[in-house]
Amino acid sequence: MTEIDSLLRADLRGQSPYGAPQLDVPVRLNTNENPHPPSAELAAEIGAAATQVALELNRYPDRDAVALRADLAAYLTGHAGISSNPALTAAQVWVANGSNEILQQLLQAFGGPGRHALGFEPSYSMHRLIALGTSTGWVPAQRAADFTLDPDAVAEAIKAADPAVVFLCSPNNPTATALDLDVIEAAYAATRGLLVVDEAYAEFSSRPSAIGLLSGRPRLVVTRTMSKAFAFAGARVGYLAADPAVVDALQLVRLPYHLSALTQAAARAALARSDELLESVEAVKVQRDRIVDELRALGLTVIDSDANFVLFGGLPDAAATWQRLLHRGVLVRDVEMPGWLRVTAGTESETSAFLVAMTDLQQ
Numbered sequence: 001m002t003e004i005d006s007l008l009r010a011d012l013r014g015q016s017p018y019g020a021p022q023l024d025v026p027v028r029l030n031t032n033e034n035p036h037p038p039s040a041e042l043a044a045e046i047g048a049a050a051t052q053v054a055l056e057l058n059r060y061p062d063r064d065a066v067a068l069r070a071d072l073a074a075y076l077t078g079h080a081g082i083s084s085n086p087a088l089t090a091a092q093v094w095v096a097n098g099s100n101e102i103l104q105q106l107l108q109a110f111g112g113p114g115r116h117a118l119g120f121e122p123s124y125s126m127h128r129l130i131a132l133g134t135s136t137g138w139v140p141a142q143r144a145a146d147f148t149l150d151p152d153a154v155a156e157a158i159k160a161a162d163p164a165v166v167f168l169c170s171p172n173n174p175t176a177t178a179l180d181l182d183v184i185e186a187a188y189a190a191t192r193g194l195l196v197v198d199e200a201y202a203e204f205s206s207r208p209s210a211i212g213l214l215s216g217r218p219r220l221v222v223t224r225t226m227s228k229a230f231a232f233a234g235a236r237v238g239y240l241a242a243d244p245a246v247v248d249a250l251q252l253v254r255l256p257y258h259l260s261a262l263t264q265a266a267a268r269a270a271l272a273r274s275d276e277l278l279e280s281v282e283a284v285k286v287q288r289d290r291i292v293d294e295l296r297a298l299g300l301t302v303i304d305s306d307a308n309f310v311l312f313g314g315l316p317d318a319a320a321t322w323q324r325l326l327h328r329g330v331l332v333r334d335v336e337m338p339g340w341l342r343v344t345a346g347t348e349s350e351t352s353a354f355l356v357a358m359t360d361l362q363q
């Protein structure tokens with residue numbers, strides 16, 4: 001053990017950090033980013049907003065990001081299929097540097113030493129890693145062989161573990177499967193703790209959002225991000241919708257002035273053009289469906305996708321396929337599930353490059 005290892009918290013020793021490779025290759029389809037960059041007009045508007053804010057950078061930003069939270073509440077009310085319910089307000093929304101920071105704040109406030117969180121694997125590895133980082137115990141529950149979850153199995157797993165925090169992910173990364181609301185309702189009824197539904201990919205999904213279930217469910221939290229559908233991963237903006245009491249609780253653990261004035265201004269400029277940003281969602285879904293069809297035609301096992309990525313299996317050696325694709329300039333994700341890989345839907349030409357390479361490899 002090195003000197004630093006001996007100083008490190010014992011529960012962190014020997015663990016591996018989150019680390020999708022950031023390689024400079026022509027076709028990058030490994031982190032579920034939106035392949036369509038913001039338009040030059042939007043980039044100019046973000047620049048103008050940043051210039052405005054720069055004139056006041058001697059001051060701390062709005063600690064509560066109230067204007068941005070109001071914009072996010074308006075976006076959710078207009079887009080999440082919840083318009084029949086009362087409109088969401090800024091008091092029900094919290095925003096941070098990516099939804100990962102939101103998840104960390106949730107576990108800092110509601111998890112921690114002596115408590116545990118439960119998730120249904122395979123799922124987003126950061127749920128487990130953020131639990132580790134906040135000294136929250138982790139209970140891995142299992143999905144069915146086809147990666148689906150049914151209400152009874154979910155309720156049973158939750159009741160058996162009685163966790164402080166339950167994670168559901170819909171659409172789920174890396175399987176791309178989405179949940180029907182009856183699963184979320186069953187999970188809520190089964191838990192005494194906080195139920196966090198990670199909806200990072202909601203805009204790509206055909207299923208209704210859990211946001212429609214918030215009313216009357218004070219322990220339900222729905223997390224969202226601008227990193228995927230909004231094509232805004234580089235800006236680091238994630239948020240949640242929940243009961244105002246949850247938002248209040250997070251004030252105890254958030255760092256003061258956590259979200260920079262530049263980030264707040266950039267996010268508001270982008271949200272003002274949310275319709276334009278979301279136009280690319282339809283184009284991405286076309287490529288996603290194309291990937292599903294063409295990989296099936298190659299004889300691979302492909303999970304139906306409600307997200308902007310596809311999980312495909314039936315590979316004798318997934319690591320070798322990953323390497324051969326990289327050799328052809330195509331980076332996909334090795335999700336460490338034997339026989340499976342995950343690919344993000346790219347632009348039409350990126351997707352073609354991936355499919356041509358896969359066709360080569362299958363011959």
Ligand SMILES: *Cc1c(COP(=O)(O)O)cnc(C)c1O
Pocket residue numbers: 032097098099100101124169172173198200224225226227228233236237238
């Ligand atoms: C990409 C992703 C996130 C997003 O993280 P940000 O910190 O908002 O970029 C959250 N949850 C899941 C399941 C994801 O795949």
